[in-house]
Amino acid sequence: MRSLAVIALALSAVVTGACASTGGVPHPFPVPGKAAARTEPRPSGNAPAGARTPALPDVYALTGTALSLRGTPYRDGGADPGGFDCSGFTQYVFGHHGLALPRNVKDQFAAGQAVPPDQIAPGDLMFFTTVAPGASHVGISLGGDEFVHAPSSTGVVRVERLSAAYWSQRFLGARRIG
Secondary structure, three states: OHHHHHHHHHHHHHHHHOOOOOOOOOOOOOOOOOOOEOOOOOOOOOOOOOOOOOOOEOHHHHHHHHHHOOOOEEOOOOEEOOEEOHHHHHHHHHHOOOOOOOOOHHHHHHOOEEEOHHHOOOOOEEEEOOOOOOOOEEEEEEEOOEEEEOOOOOOEOEEEEOOOHHHHHHEEEEEEOO
């Protein structure tokens, strides 16, 4: 009788302790072509409490699209999965999510809002001075210390660390789009 009670208790724990399913089917990560947007309120200095401002891009999907392009070769003037230069890469990724970016780095550096270095978040554009004074290279922040970009004529789209000596010495600033 005691073993029957233990079995009944164990069965009850399994049935009631399992995750409830709503029957939804998860989508693979990322979902290319979806321009999903966040709908939570965005803080604004002039907006009344509880007011909603325009939706922000879905940063998870945006960075997922950028990461899905790792390994794509660099191509000067490239702006499609056949090959990217740095600004063609950022323009393609943001455009894939319904956000228009100018084509060249200097114009992208003028877009959006400046972000202090200690507030850089996933999806922010990160700018560097590499081959010319001012903004001459751009990548997309993944959060923390990492960004994804199309680095050079001998490289492929890849993830790098801002703290690497080369990039930290050349970091110029960040911009938030959307």
